Amino acid sequence: MSDDSHTDTQSHCCGCADQSAAGPCGPDDLTSIRGRIAQAVRDVRERTPLAQSFTNFVTINLVANAQLAAGGTAAMSFLPDDVIDTASISGADYINVGTLLPFYKDALPQIARAFRKSGHKWVLDPVAAGIGKTRTEILRSFRAAPPTIVRGNASEIIALATMWGLISPDGTSRPAGVESVDDVDAAVEPAKTLATFLAQSAPDARAAVAVSGKVDLVTDGERVYRLPGGSAMMTKITGAGCSLGGVTATYLAVAEPLIAALAASLLFNRAGEIAETKSDGPGTFQAHFLDALWNLAPEQVAGSAIDLR
Numbered sequence: 102m103s104d105d106s107h108t109d110t111q112s113h114c115c116g117c118a119d120q121s122a123a124g125p126c127g128p129d130d131l132t133s134i135r136g137r138i139a140q141a142v143r144d145v146r147e148r149t150p151l152a153q154s155f156t157n158f159v160t161i162n163l164v165a166n167a168q169l170a171a172g173g174t175a176a177m178s179f180l181p182d183d184v185i186d187t188a189s190i191s192g193a194d195y196i197n198v199g200t201l202l203p204f205y206k207d208a209l210p211q212i213a214r215a216f217r218k219s220g221h222k223w224v225l226d227p228v229a230a231g232i233g234k235t236r237t238e239i240l241r242s243f244r245a246a247p248p249t250i251v252r253g254n255a256s257e258i259i260a261l262a263t264m265w266g267l268i269s270p271d272g273t274s275r276p277a278g279v280e281s282v283d284d285v286d287a288a289v290e291p292a293k294t295l296a297t298f299l300a301q302s303a304p305d306a307r308a309a310v311a312v313s314g315k316v317d318l319v320t321d322g323e324r325v326y327r328l329p330g331g332s333a334m335m336t337k338i339t340g341a342g343c344s345l346g347g348v349t350a351t352y353l354a355v356a357e358p359l360i361a362a363l364a365a366s367l368l369f370n371r372a373g374e375i376a377e378t379k380s381d382g383p384g385t386f387q388a389h390f391l392d393a394l395w396n397l398a399p400e401q402v403a404g405s406a407i408d409l410r
């Protein structure tokens with residue numbers, strides 16, 4: 102951690118040089134962000150927004166259950182006309198490229214183009230980015246019709262930013278499978294560059310990138326928020342990352358991208374910690390994890406440690 106970093110659980114400090122100023126770096130900034138995170142958690146529970154998913158068939162059930170446990174509603178589909186029609190009643194969509202079938206090569210770009218045309222918000226989980234011609238072709242196509250939020254592990258974020266030509270390959274990162282082979286810190290600049298690109302393409306200029314790992318990282322392209330916590334047991338069930346993407350879409354249905362990404366990551370970290378203390382292994386961990394998503398208070402989620410630098 103650098104000297105000017107600051108881990109803050111409740112106070113007003115945002116780690117900026119000029120903390121007397123109001124606005125994006127002013128004393129009330131983190132307090133305001135926490136207030137908006139708590140509001141997003143409450144809004145989802147009150148409004149039960151639909152976030153539709155086109156996601157992999159390994160973890161589709163956990164994605165739906167996590168969205169329900171967070172207070173939202175789930176609908177899964179793989180048919181472009183179905184997905185595009187349903188988007189009119191879905192607050193935000195979630196697309197995950199974990200398991201691909203040949204027809205996805207046409208279906209996914211078609212869906213992304215329709216979302217761009219209608220200005221529909223969506224979250225991309227670029228699972229295993231960098232592996233395979235078809236996956237690369239699909240992920241490359243999203244550059245012209247980008248998501249509102251990209252959520253992935255460090256290796257996936259680096260691979261996506263590289264294939265979109267936003268960063269040059271540094272030779273040290275290599276394509277990974279569904280698990281990360283890179284540290285979250287290696288993805289800081291790629292994540293910021295990616296978020297800036299997404300924001301430039303967004304109708305309201307707002308976007309975010311969320312990188313998951315031991316410490317999560319969320320950025321809107323300008324500021325970087327590190328979120329410590331969670332549980333290593335989250336890597337012993339399949340789909341912690343996929344369900345985090347799904348729940349990020351649930352929050353995106355009611356909140357701006359930065360707040361949605363922060364709220365989902367903080368909720369998952371706290372729920373992972375609670376589940377770890379109550380479980381005996383992966384099976385009971387998943388059950389306790391869903392219970393904790395359901396039971397956590399908005400203030401517990403919003404009051405979690407946020408390290409700003």
Ligand SMILES: Nc1ncnc2c1ncn2[C@@H]1O[C@H](COP(=O)(O)OP(=O)(O)OP(=O)(O)O)[C@@H](O)[C@H]1O
Pocket residue numbers: 228253254279280281313314315316317330331332333334335336338339340341342343344345366369370373
């Ligand atoms: N070592 C760890 N300690 C604490 N929390 C972790 C750890 N590793 C991952 N997590 C948490 O697990 C969740 C999923 O992150 P992860 O980086 O494993 O996603 P992923 O690789 O996309 O997962 P998957 O593709 O298997 O669904 C996040 O909430 C993250 O904070």
Ligand SMILES: Cc1ncsc1CCO
Pocket residue numbers: 157159160199200228279339340342343
């Ligand atoms: C295990 C696995 N394989 C393809 S997608 C997936 C879920 C985690 O990303």
Ligand SMILES: [Mg+2]
Pocket residue numbers: 226228253254279342343
């Ligand atoms: Mg993943």
